[in-house]
Amino acid sequence: MRHLIRELEAICGRERVVTHAHALRTFESDGLLHYKGTPLAAALPDSAEEVQALVRVCHDARIPWVARGSGTGLSGGAVPVDDGILIVLSRMRRIIEIDLENQRIVVEPGVTNAEVGRAVGPGHFYPPDPSSQIICSIGGNVAENSGGAHCFKYGFTTNYVTGLEVVLSNGEMATLGGKELDGPGYDLIGVFVGSEGTLGIATKITLRVVPTPETTRTLVAYFDGTDSAGRTVSDIVAGGIIPAAIEMMDSLSMQACEEATHAGYPPEAGAALVIELDGPEAECAPLFEDVIAICEASHATGMRIAQDEAERALIWKTRKAAFAAMGRITPNYYVQDGVVPRTRLPEALRRIDELSEEYGLKVANVFHAGDGNLHPLICYDASHGGEPERAEELAGLIVAMCVELGGSITGEHGVGVDKKRYLSKMFSEDDLDAFHRVRCAFDPGGLANPTKVMPTPRLCGEVPGPYRRHPLERAGLAERF
Amino acid sequence: MTAVHCVTPTTPEDASEVMRAAAATATNVRPRGAGTKFGWGRPIDEPNLEISTARLDRIIEHNEGDLTAVLEAGVPLQRAQEAFARAGQMLTLDPPLGDNDAATIGGIVATADQGPLRHRYGACRDLLLGVTVVLPDGTLARSGGKVIKNVAGYDLAKLYAGSFGTLGLIVEVIVRLQPQPVKQLTLMCETDDAESFPRAPLLLSHAALEMDCLDVGWRDGTGTLMALFRGAFPEGRAQAAARLLEPTGMTVTTTEGVAPWAEQRARQRASEGAVVRVSGRATDLFTVIECAQRTGATLVGRAGLGISWLSLPASEPNTLISAIEEMRSELSPRACVLLDAPEEVRAGVDVWGREHDEGALALMRRVKSRFDPAGLCSPGRFLGGI
Ligand SMILES: Cc1cc2nc3c(=O)[nH]c(=O)nc-3n(C[C@H](O)[C@H](O)[C@H](O)COP(=O)(O)OP(=O)(O)OC[C@H]3O[C@@H](n4cnc5c(N)ncnc54)[C@H](O)[C@@H]3O)c2cc1C
Numbered sequence: 001m002r003h004l005i006r007e008l009e010a011i012c013g014r015e016r017v018v019t020h021a022h023a024l025r026t027f028e029s030d031g032l033l034h035y036k037g038t039p040l041a042a043a044l045p046d047s048a049e050e051v052q053a054l055v056r057v058c059h060d061a062r063i064p065w066v067a068r069g070s071g072t073g074l075s076g077g078a079v080p081v082d083d084g085i086l087i088v089l090s091r092m093r094r095i096i097e098i099d100l101e102n103q104r105i106v107v108e109p110g111v112t113n114a115e116v117g118r119a120v121g122p123g124h125f126y127p128p129d130p131s132s133q134i135i136c137s138i139g140g141n142v143a144e145n146s147g148g149a150h151c152f153k154y155g156f157t158t159n160y161v162t163g164l165e166v167v168l169s170n171g172e173m174a175t176l177g178g179k180e181l182d183g184p185g186y187d188l189i190g191v192f193v194g195s196e197g198t199l200g201i202a203t204k205i206t207l208r209v210v211p212t213p214e215t216t217r218t219l220v221a222y223f224d225g226t227d228s229a230g231r232t233v234s235d236i237v238a239g240g241i242i243p244a245a246i247e248m249m250d251s252l253s254m255q256a257c258e259e260a261t262h263a264g265y266p267p268e269a270g271a272a273l274v275i276e277l278d279g280p281e282a283e284c285a286p287l288f289e290d291v292i293a294i295c296e297a298s299h300a301t302g303m304r305i306a307q308d309e310a311e312r313a314l315i316w317k318t319r320k321a322a323f324a325a326m327g328r329i330t331p332n333y334y335v336q337d338g339v340v341p342r343t344r345l346p347e348a349l350r351r352i353d354e355l356s357e358e359y360g361l362k363v364a365n366v367f368h369a370g371d372g373n374l375h376p377l378i379c380y381d382a383s384h385g386g387e388p389e390r391a392e393e394l395a396g397l398i399v400a401m402c403v404e405l406g407g408s409i410t411g412e413h414g415v416g417v418d419k420k421r422y423l424s425k426m427f428s429e430d431d432l433d434a435f436h437r438v439r440c441a442f443d444p445g446g447l448a449n450p451t452k453v454m455p456t457p458r459l460c461g462e463v464p465g466p467y468r469r470h471p472l473e474r475a476g477l478a479e480r481f
Numbered sequence: 482m483t484a485v486h487c488v489t490p491t492t493p494e495d496a497s498e499v500m501r502a503a504a505a506t507a508t509n510v511r512p513r514g515a516g517t518k519f520g521w522g523r524p525i526d527e528p529n530l531e532i533s534t535a536r537l538d539r540i541i542e543h544n545e546g547d548l549t550a551v552l553e554a555g556v557p558l559q560r561a562q563e564a565f566a567r568a569g570q571m572l573t574l575d576p577p578l579g580d581n582d583a584a585t586i587g588g589i590v591a592t593a594d595q596g597p598l599r600h601r602y603g604a605c606r607d608l609l610l611g612v613t614v615v616l617p618d619g620t621l622a623r624s625g626g627k628v629i630k631n632v633a634g635y636d637l638a639k640l641y642a643g644s645f646g647t648l649g650l651i652v653e654v655i656v657r658l659q660p661q662p663v664k665q666l667t668l669m670c671e672t673d674d675a676e677s678f679p680r681a682p683l684l685l686s687h688a689a690l691e692m693d694c695l696d697v698g699w700r701d702g703t704g705t706l707m708a709l710f711r712g713a714f715p716e717g718r719a720q721a722a723a724r725l726l727e728p729t730g731m732t733v734t735t736t737e738g739v740a741p742w743a744e745q746r747a748r749q750r751a752s753e754g755a756v757v758r759v760s761g762r763a764t765d766l767f768t769v770i771e772c773a774q775r776t777g778a779t780l781v782g783r784a785g786l787g788i789s790w791l792s793l794p795a796s797e798p799n800t801l802i803s804a805i806e807e808m809r810s811e812l813s814p815r816a817c818v819l820l821d822a823p824e825e826v827r828a829g830v831d832v833w834g835r836e837h838d839e840g841a842l843a844l845m846r847r848v849k850s851r852f853d854p855a856g857l858c859s860p861g862r863f864l865g866g867i
Contacts, residue, residue, distance in 0.1 A: 407628045
């Protein structure tokens with residue numbers, strides 16, 4: 001153990017290897033505070049070479065490790081594995097290259113999402129915009145395939161990563177893709193993005209950026225309930241309009257936001273939709289009129305159209321503050337993340353209401369309605385005996401309902417530790433077996449974030465038999481079919 | 482060469498049974514769609530068994546309200562598009578479809594083929610929400626789902642898109658659809674000025690014009706630039722684009738017809754000669770056109786993406802081989818993948834090229850051995866002998 005720490009220190013320097021129990025508490029959880037772990041040490045490398053050396057040491061000593069970006073994850077993905085090493089990438093914050101001519105930016109993993117946006121602006125922008133964008137790292141975004149409010153039109157992290165340099169758990173480095181698209185070979189970038197730190201550590205990331213839209217128009221429309229708001233979402237999309245964002249808030253989340261930001265939401269409204277269109281003025285202006293007409297036809301009880309950038313910023317600030325604002329109406333809350341097909345939204349919301357009633361726990365809904373990505377916030381009071389457990393049970397039922405309606409157990413927060421037990425609600429043993437093969441190809445020793453994603457631990461074993469290019473062909477066998 | 486035995490399963494479970502039996506007897510297998518891209522990849526020995534998706538051809542779901550669809554792999558893309566069109570929707574995937582528009586969705590995904598719409602909507606990988614595959618040992622596995630946002634589990638759809646049948650059989654795909662545009666307008670212009678032409682597309686790709694397609698062509702000393710604007714009000718954007726092109730001095734015309742795009746797509750294929758796909762950067766167009774001129778090739782390209790197809794006219798195999806080698810050495814380190822070409826030519830060069838990142842290649846081999854340890858599915862067809 002001592003020896004191992006000394007090896008880590010030899011790589012990063014003493015001051016960048018944290019071993020004191022007290023100091024390690026900074027890293028014990030990610031954004032989901034109820035999962036905790038204590039690593040042997042946390043190392044803060046400065047370069048890809050240092051990451052590689054750290055991973056090698058772990059490989060030789062057969063010690064598991066966990067990569068950590070900014071620790072904002074909401075599924076426990078960056079929670080340290082007890083007696084493993086935590087590799088914290090937040091010092092690797094260099095922007096390596098901005099190549100706007102080719103619409104690419106090359107960064108180290110610790111660069112934040114917002115820094116990427118700033119670096120390529122104002123002429124270009126980087127579309128995936130998680131609400132945590134000021135803090136969360138691009139490495140974390142890659143690992144979680146993060147999305148945001150604008151993903152309905154623009155897509156997710158996976159649609160923007162064109163190149164990755166990754167350190168694999170055996171200490172080898174691989175360069176996947178680059179600035180160019182469609183190179184030969186398996187799409188390993190596609191497999192790595194969203195793999196939650198279980199396939200290796202991204203040490204250099206090449207992203208595609210796009211021209212900043214000419215105009216943006218934003219409105220908030222109020223409805224008497226989530227049913228009519230939900231139908232409006234479907235009507236807009238069915239009308240061939242692809243908004244940059246459509247976000248829904250129910251009355252409870254509006255109430256919380258109102259207390260936090262005093263944005264002026266009407267207290268009697270049952271639901272609100274934040275709708276944003278962006279694009280060329282010539283296209284955007286008339287379509288925005290169409291959206292207004294659709295909202296009116298769907299009996300919107302009121303509408304607020306952003307008149308300038310300041311008003312638009314306020315609308316978004318209010319929406320993005322929703323999670324934080326919940327603290328004003330409940331002592332504790334649990335954020336769930338599930339997806340249903342968009343047309344099932346009204347039904348899903350009704351069932352959440354019923355469950356909320358049954359459990360006697362309030363549930364606020366604020367979510368990416370265009371994608372059908374729900375974020376029910378389950379309110380509870382930890383000082384009331386049994387409430388945390390009931391909240392968790394309720395959260396589990398909501399996820400099960402999402403799967404039943406043809407959706408997913410997670411739209412953007414990932415499986416991590418939190419949702420491992422639900423993964424088999426969505427996937428069969430055979431599906432999980434296929435996932436496991438991917439993992440074994442990248443990390444046969446099971447050292448990379450080992451206790452995450454898969455519901456039960458599995459070993460990889462040797463590949464049966466050597467790799468064979470031209471297997472024996474046995475004549476006559478085809479007749480059996 | 483032994484005759485290939487072909488089976489045509491009618492359900493995914495059937496396909497899984499066939500594959501399981503093949504694995505049990507160490508039988509070499511090749512998936513078959515419509516066969517329009519059989520000539521791609523390294524030439525390999527004929528397999529003992531072909532599993533055809535001809536009868537896995539149902540459109541299982543078209544969820545109009547959700548703009549998603551579930552298709553069996555053998556569905557010809559054209560037929561799916563017709564079904565979607567009846568609901569005013571489309572799959573934004575427009576590769577060349579081969580004779581009789583036969584290309585199946587499974588074959589297109591397996592080869593990651595593409596067309597001009599790649600500019601805005603991405604490649605197959607970006608349009609897939611989920612996939613069901615039969616692994617080389619017969620395991621029937623699914624990844625992804627039917628919703629447009631989903632991060633549960635590993636994304637096998639991306640792994641199988643472009644895997645050329647080396648990881649088993651794709652039996653079903655789930656795709657995201659888009660509403661069909663109300664109107665469309667194509668802006669076109671031409672020039673013979675090889676010096677200034679390559680910068681013209683950049684004028685457009687750097688503007689917020691929301692083009693669906695941005696393609697170029699170069700043949701017989703003339704360059705063509707074409708941009709597709711679709712939506713409710715494409716005129717304003719097309720006019721803005723024309724203004725941006727004014728400094729180039731090119732004469733700009735617009736058309737509502739789609740014929741130029743069909744032609745552009747068709748030029749990604751060749752029944753004789755050879756086609757090489759170059760993965761470069763948007764700013765590489767000048768270099769790639771120069772190379773095309775020097776080797777006597779014509780070019781079509783996705784100008785905003787830096788992807789080009791160089792097409793060499795029919796010639797002796799050895800002449801083609803040396804032209805391909807010349808392209809590769811001139812364009813290195815850009816990947817130059819040989820697509821359509823006579824078998825002698827494909828046998829005479831490495832169709833995938835030689836310059837691959839060592840680490841990436843090692844990883845690809847490990848993926849192959851975990852999915853197909855006995856090496857039964859299209860062995861040798863892919864790069865690095867995979
Ligand atoms: C208030 C709030 C709002 C949020 N809103 C959104 C939202 O709108 N959309 C959304 O998608 N998410 C959202 N999140 C979740 C979270 O911010 C994202 O998942 C984010 O991408 C995590 O980034 P991070 O740097 O904090 O990663 P961490 O939490 O540090 O790590 C997350 C995972 O990534 C792995 N990892 C980190 N860096 C690397 C690397 N370089 N290579 C390989 N693996 C790595 C870790 O091992 C871990 O499994 C929100 C979180 C909070 C707290």
